[in-house]
Amino acid sequence: QNLMSEEEFPRFLAQLRIPLPSSFRITGSRSHAKELKDLMVSKYFPGIENFVDDAGEVVQVPKPIPWYPDDLAWSYSASRTALKKSPQLATYHKFLVAETEVGNISRQExxxxxxxxxxxxxxxxxxxxxxxxxxxxxxxxxxxxxxxxxxxxxxxxxxxxxxxxxxxxxxxxxxxxxxxxxxxxxxxxxxxxxxxxxxxxxxxxxxxxxxxxxxxxxxxxxxxxxxxxxxxxxxxxxxxxxxxxxxxxxxxxxxxxxxxxxxxxxxxxxxxxxxxxxxxxxxxxxxxxxxxxxxxxxxxxxxxxxxxxxxxxxxxxxxxxxxxxxxxxxxxxxxxxxxxxxxxxxxxxxxxxxxxxxxxxxxxxxxxxxxxxxxxxxxxxxxxxxxxxxxxx
Ligand SMILES: C[S@@+](CC[C@H](N)C(=O)[O-])C[C@H]1O[C@@H](n2cnc3c(N)ncnc32)[C@H](O)[C@@H]1O
Missing domain, CATH: 3.40.50.150 (Vaccinia Virus protein VP39)
Known part of the structure; x- marks a missing residue:
């Protein structure tokens, strides 16, 4: 359908084959959402930062979505094995699950x-x-x-x-x-x-x-x-x-x-x-x-x-x-x-x-x-x- 150039198409196709990073939004009132975001960054990220998974790759800390207002949407890609192997990652994951359950975080593509x-x-x-x-x-x-x-x-x-x-x-x-x-x-x-x-x-x-x-x-x-x-x-x-x-x-x-x-x-x-x-x-x-x-x-x-x-x-x-x-x-x-x-x-x-x-x-x-x-x-x-x-x- 000529959606993109022949040069670009292989990059599009290759990306389709890579699993999608997880992503979420921090919800609630503006001040409350900001507090939760600050807590997430200051309390949980330092422990994750330098973790190296079994494949020798450094696990990336979650990144804010650049175009989403006030840095309230984030994406991250940590494998299940990395989650099991790193206690800090597992703690961060538990935090995400708990905050999702009470409605402070909304998982969304x-x-x-x-x-x-x-x-x-x-x-x-x-x-x-x-x-x-x-x-x-x-x-x-x-x-x-x-x-x-x-x-x-x-x-x-x-x-x-x-x-x-x-x-x-x-x-x-x-x-x-x-x-x-x-x-x-x-x-x-x-x-x-x-x-x-x-x-x-x-x-x-x-x-x-x-x-x-x-x-x-x-x-x-x-x-x-x-x-x-x-x-x-x-x-x-x-x-x-x-x-x-x-x-x-x-x-x-x-x-x-x-x-x-x-x-x-x-x-x-x-x-x-x-x-x-x-x-x-x-x-x-x-x-x-x-x-x-x-x-x-x-x-x-x-x-x-x-x-x-x-x-x-x-x-x-x-x-x-x-x-x-x-x-x-x-x-x-x-x-x-x-x-x-x-x-x-x-x-x-x-x-x-x-x-x-x-x-x-x-x-x-x-x-x-x-x-x-x-x-x-x-x-x-x-x-x-x-x-x-x-x-x-
Ligand atoms: C793409 S999904 C919507 C996703 C949703 N907007 C969200 O963000 O969570 C399309 C939805 O349309 C519903 N649907 C299918 N036919 C429909 C119709 N004729 N009228 C209304 N909803 C319909 C399906 O049940 C499905 O839940």
Whole structure:
């Protein structure tokens, strides 16, 4: 797909074969998080610093993630044997486990921290997390809602997942945060109903808007961290190497697009939505974003936000504007017109790159590759709703 140059590709592939370092965020109020970070560095790091493992390698102390605010996210890679052999490392590990149990530390893959940082959640925002389980990003959203340490912030978080067992998991994961601002729902995100605000006055949003439009809850921020083929998680999830097939991404494209469009419908005018996947596949990424932009009236109602100045130390690549589509039998197609009738059932016109991709600003999407900063792979698009779209607006 020409995602990178031929010279760069072997580095990308080699990095995919190296296990992913562990990572975590220090959570809680700002002052408390800083205290915990200082304790970790002063009490536990000195004992780890000079430990040499069985292979003769010096164990590295955990490192702060350079682009994460206030040095509150860290990554480290100590082998299980090193943990067993070094009492200091084992003590540090116990500290991490204990602090995770009480909710002061949240284990989370580094790239998975990015969507919520770019969502820019404020304590007064109403936020919808459409595909939320197991809840690592919901936890980040809740923390942002409580950033001012008010006992009850005015914001609201609705965290949803379609799978019932995973929705329960979401409840368990978020319970430790004890937030009064959280509602968990169990629904298919593409069919999420509007939430009525009983008792709210019926004011018209505009001369042609229905009188009921203001009774419906619109969200300031929406996260659509959609189900995806997961090829960006290959370093952590080795099963993907065997289970990956081209049909996985193709099969999810339609659902991903429906979820993104439903999210845009539920967003306030002026609000922002982040669409993200842990996949490199343009069919699940740029193709979905481009099709949603077209569906919602091009750049009149929604636009891609240029986030290139945000998180300046994060190394990233721009979204792409051209790609091809492969069918299940391994044949490449450049346009829908080239697809023979017998192959059309499993593909869709929205999967294909179109000429307006550059004017839609697809290059503003963000691609994260493992070899850039020793992470997993991710895709993030920040979308702003600039004008009304659909009957309810
Ligand atoms: C990539 S995971 C989300 C990870 C989560 N945001 C986090 O950071 O912990 C995708 C989730 O979407 C859920 N899902 C699958 N189909 C869905 C649908 N139609 N509507 C809502 N959620 C769905 C899956 O159960 C899964 O939990």
């Amino acid at each position: 580094v790239v998975s921290m990015i969507p919520v940082l770019l969502l820019d959640v404020k304590p007064e925002h109403s936020v919808l997390d459409m595909c939320a389980a197991p809840g690592s990003k919901t936890a980040q959203i809740i923390e942002a809602i409580h950033a001012n340490d008010e006992p009850i912030p005015s914001g609201l978080v609705v965290a949803n997942d379609a799978e019932q067992a995973r929705a329960y998991m979401l409840v368990r994961q978020t319970k430790r945060l004890q937030s009064p601002c959280l509602v968990v729902t169990n629904h298919e995100a593409q069919f999420l109903p509007f939430i009525s605000l009983a008792g709210a006055p019926a004011v018209q949003a505009g001369p042609d808007a229905p009188a009921t439009s203001s009774r419906v809850l619109r969200f300031d921020r929406i996260l659509g961290d959609v189900p995806c083929s997961g090829d960006g998680t290959m370093r952590k999830n080795k099963l993907i190497w065997n289970s990956w097939k081209v049909g996985n991404g193709n099969g999810l494209h339609k659902l991903q697009l429906q979820i993104l469009i439903r999210g845009i419908e539920m967003l306030k005018v002026g609000g922002q939505m982040v669409y993200s996947t842990c996949s490199f596949n343009p069919i699940e990424n740029e193709a979905v974003v481009a099709a949603a932009l077209r569906h919602c009236g091009g750049t009149c109602a929604i636009e891609l936000v240029d986030a290139s100045k945000r998180l300046p130390q994060l190394e990233r690549r721009n979204g792409i504007c051209t790609w091809k589509v492969m069918s299940g039998n391994g044949t490449w197609y450049s346009s829908w017109d080239d697809v023979p009738a017998e192959r059309r059932a499993k593909l869709a016109p929205t999967m294909f790159a179109q000429e307006d991709n550059v004017s839609l600003g697809l290059d503003k999407c963000i691609r994260l590759y493992p070899h850039l900063q020793d992470t997993g792979g991710f895709f993030v698009a920040v979308i702003r709703k600039t004008g009304p779209f659909g009957k309810m607006d």
